[in-house]
Amino acid sequence: MITRLQKVxxxxxxxxxxxxxxxxxxxxxxxVQDDTAALYKSKCVACHGATAEKKFDASKPDEELVQVxxxxxxxxxxxxxxxxxxxxxxxxxxKALVAFMKAQKH
Numbered sequence: 001m002i003t004r005l006q007k008v009x010x011x012x013x014x015x016x017x018x019x020x021x022x023x024x025x026x027x028x029x030x031x032v033q034d035d036t037a038a039l040y041k042s043k044c045v046a047c048h049g050a051t052a053e054k055k056f057d058a059s060k061p062d063e064e065l066v067q068v069x070x071x072x073x074x075x076x077x078x079x080x081x082x083x084x085x086x087x088x089x090x091x092x093x094x095k096a097l098v099a100f101m102k103a104q105k106h
Contacts (some may be wrong), residue, residue, distance in 0.1 A: 036096040043089070044097065047079060052101035055081075062098050069094040 002010075048054050055075070057065075070091065072083030084094065 036093075036100045039089075039093060040097055040100055043084065043087075044101070047081075048101065050104075052104040056101055056105070058102045058105045062095065062102075065098045065101075066091065066094045069097060 044052075048056050052058075068081055069089065070083065070085035073081040075081065085091075089097075
């Protein structure tokens with residue numbers, strides 16, 4: 001049988017573990033956002049502007065925008081969108097950039 005003290009200790013331990021996991025996940029999320037913002041600033045801001053206000057159609061599906069990010073696209077007039085997949089951007093980073101840019105538009 002579990003004593004009352006053991007129940008309290010078990011509940012306290014479970015609460016502490018849950019709090020720790022919450023703090024870790026929030027910190028990891030903030031790091032991903034910070035990394036994406038830095039990546040945007042270093043690779044995208046020159047053409048798209050600080051708030052993704054230039055040459056970005058947020059109404060297009062995410063997957064289409066991810067593919068454009070990775071494979072590039074010829075514009076009606078230069079500059080063309082480079083293929084950032086060839087420059088080391090991963091599919092996950094491209095997805096994060098698309099989400100970041102869409103968030104900047106609102």
